Amino acid sequence: MTDLLRLLRLFRPYALWLLAGIGLSVVVILANVGLVALAGWFIAAMALSGLSGHLIEYFTPAAGIRALAILRTGGRYAERLVTHEATLRLLAALRVWFYQHLEPLAPARLQYYRGGDLLSRIRADIDSLDNLYLRVLAPTIAAAATINLIVAFMAAFSVKIALIDLAGLVLAGVALPLATQRLARWSGRRAVAIRADLRAGVTDTARGLGELLVYQAAPRQTETIAALSDRLITSQRRQAWIAGPAAGLAGLAANLAMGLALIIAIPLVRRGDLTGPDLPMIALFVLGSFEAVAPLPIAFQALGETLAAARRIFSIIDTEPTIAEPAHPADPPTRFDLRITDLSMRYTPDGPWALQHIDLAIPQGGRIGIIGETGSGKTSLLNVILRFWAFQEGSITLGGVSLRDLRGETTRGVCAVLAQQTYLFNTTIRANLHLARPGATEAELHDALRQAQILDEVHSFSAGLDTIVGETGMRLSGGQARRIAIARAFLKDAPILILDEPTEGLDAVSERDVLAALEVLMQGRTTIMITHRPQSLRLVDRVFVMERGRLKQSKG
Numbered sequence: 001m002t003d004l005l006r007l008l009r010l011f012r013p014y015a016l017w018l019l020a021g022i023g024l025s026v027v028v029i030l031a032n033v034g035l036v037a038l039a040g041w042f043i044a045a046m047a048l049s050g051l052s053g054h055l056i057e058y059f060t061p062a063a064g065i066r067a068l069a070i071l072r073t074g075g076r077y078a079e080r081l082v083t084h085e086a087t088l089r090l091l092a093a094l095r096v097w098f099y100q101h102l103e104p105l106a107p108a109r110l111q112y113y114r115g116g117d118l119l120s121r122i123r124a125d126i127d128s129l130d131n132l133y134l135r136v137l138a139p140t141i142a143a144a145a146t147i148n149l150i151v152a153f154m155a156a157f158s159v160k161i162a163l164i165d166l167a168g169l170v171l172a173g174v175a176l177p178l179a180t181q182r183l184a185r186w187s188g189r190r191a192v193a194i195r196a197d198l199r200a201g202v203t204d205t206a207r208g209l210g211e212l213l214v215y216q217a218a219p220r221q222t223e224t225i226a227a228l229s230d231r232l233i234t235s236q237r238r239q240a241w242i243a244g245p246a247a248g249l250a251g252l253a254a255n256l257a258m259g260l261a262l263i264i265a266i267p268l269v270r271r272g273d274l275t276g277p278d279l280p281m282i283a284l285f286v287l288g289s290f291e292a293v294a295p296l297p298i299a300f301q302a303l304g305e306t307l308a309a310a311r312r313i314f315s316i317i318d319t320e321p322t323i324a325e326p327a328h329p330a331d332p333p334t335r336f337d338l339r340i341t342d343l344s345m346r347y348t349p350d351g352p353w354a355l356q357h358i359d360l361a362i363p364q365g366g367r368i369g370i371i372g373e374t375g376s377g378k379t380s381l382l383n384v385i386l387r388f389w390a391f392q393e394g395s396i397t398l399g400g401v402s403l404r405d406l407r408g409e410t411t412r413g414v415c416a417v418l419a420q421q422t423y424l425f426n427t428t429i430r431a432n433l434h435l436a437r438p439g440a441t442e443a444e445l446h447d448a449l450r451q452a453q454i455l456d457e458v459h460s461f462s463a464g465l466d467t468i469v470g471e472t473g474m475r476l477s478g479g480q481a482r483r484i485a486i487a488r489a490f491l492k493d494a495p496i497l498i499l500d501e502p503t504e505g506l507d508a509v510s511e512r513d514v515l516a517a518l519e520v521l522m523q524g525r526t527t528i529m530i531t532h533r534p535q536s537l538r539l540v541d542r543v544f545v546m547e548r549g550r551l552k553q554s555k556g
């Protein structure tokens with residue numbers, strides 16, 4: 001219930017659109033019921049008038065039928081437009097809302113989620129939230145509103161028939177949907193969870209296809225995915241088993257109500273309390289009234305899935321970011337000397353210390369190199385400086401301002417990062433460069449590429465700056481991708497440079513090109529470089545050694 005209320009609160013800004021959609025649904029249902037009932041009355045009245053030879057005024061009912069038919073068709077069209085517009089606006093806003101909550105959680109809090117699972121939450125779970133309006137709220141509210149009018153109208157002819165209609169509508173519109181929802185809740189939740197696992201599994205398989213083929217593990221992975229798919233089909237089948245009979249029973253209730261209405265109405269016609277044409281009108285009206293509740297069994301079944309999706313989304317939204325942003329952020333620093341004092345950090349409250357009592361001072365424009373064995377804590381230090389992870393003890397200041405007083409965005413805004421696996425997006429070189437400076441002119445892009453020593457190579461590609469770099473920059477050589485990333489750093493023009501193994505995995509020639517570009521980039525910027533390559537260490541003033549989380553200046 002709380003999840004439902006939280007969801008409804010998210011819908012509030014779109015209340016007008018949503019209400020307009022519901023209003024149009026009411027118009028369509030009433031026009032539909034009115035049309036069949038009036039048509040039944042009209043045909044019977046014309047037949048009886050033919051038999052008796054009495055002429056009736058048929059212009060008004062014929063015009064009424066035409067008007068209701070137009071209202072029904074036009075209303076349905078407008079209803080589809082408005083409800084879909086409302087839903088799409090809502091979905092767009094929900095995605096942005098979710099992303100805004102997701103961003104501060106990266107990377108610390110998101111490391112335990114699988115990539116495919118997050119994707120599934122962003123896409124499928126958010127999408128299924130629109131069910132709440134389209135398939136649950138709109139039909140339920142429209143049904144509640146129309147049932148009142150329908151029963152009141154019927155009571156004008158016969159209270160008994162009105163009560164029978166009401167009983168049938170309550171059975172088909174409340175009792176059956178509630179039973180369906182109760183029965184389908186479990187399989188609905190299961191379906192959402194299995195679908196998420198399936199997506200995560202398929203994403204993993206696609207990403208690791210190379211490894212799976214090399215280690216001949218593809219058949220096993222296929223079996224795992226097939227098993228998940230079977231479980232999904234089983235839970236969907238269970239839902240269909242519930243939905244099918246529910247829809248059948250709703251139809252039965254409608255026909256029973258119509259039959260009973262006829263049984264009550266026929267004596268009334270005999271007694272002269274009702275006219276002959278009233279009989280088919282009442283029968284068709286009662287039958288038609290069930291259109292109002294027809295979508296409800298499926299609506300309530302969808303509720304289980306929607307609430308499960310909402311719960312999965314709220315579980316991320318409610319996660320506290322590891323780093324709390326300062327309530328009153330300090331102004332961005334104007335100097336860029338970095339001082340680290342007695343710094344200690346660990347990833348989990350009871351885990352081992354990844355960094356212990358680190359002291360380090362780098363003057364503005366100074367360059368230091370850090371070497372150390374794998375797992376000694378080098379990357380952890382960078383994570384802490386970039387405010388990706390929190391530190392528990394000590395302090396870090398930038399130009400005299402504590403990082404704890406700066407917004408994470410401010411800190412990252414003054415740093416350019418070049419990592420071993422700097423991410424290039426699967427788009428053009430131009431778009432990858434614009435990431436660092438969205439408004440960069442052609443001349444600025446060329447300048448950055450020239451400084452990164454890759455301009456000539458980019459010009460030699462047939463599409464030049466519009467060359468698509470491929471998934472994670474796969475269509476470029478390692479050295480080229482690294483230099484595009486350096487060009488991006490030139491464009492960002494940040495005063496602090498963070499380099500994590502910038503020449504790792506490159507051959508001697510590529511390493512030379514990248515180092516030449518880096519030498520220019522490092523001019524006048526405060527630089528921290530993690531590397532174990534002697535060639536790279538030539539670019540720094542001092543070298544430190546990281547050993548099991550402790551930092552010492554190298555004697556060599």
Ligand SMILES: Nc1ncnc2c1ncn2[C@@H]1O[C@H](COP(=O)(O)OP(=O)(O)OP(=O)(O)O)[C@@H](O)[C@H]1O
Nearest residue numbers: 111347348354372373374375376377378379380381
């Ligand atoms: N996200 C994390 N969660 C928990 N522990 C982590 C995490 N990242 C790193 N660690 C742990 O912190 C310690 C330091 O790791 P770190 O990645 O900083 O080492 P490194 O010196 O950069 O290693 P490498 O040279 O292999 O990149 C290791 O024991 C590692 O297992």
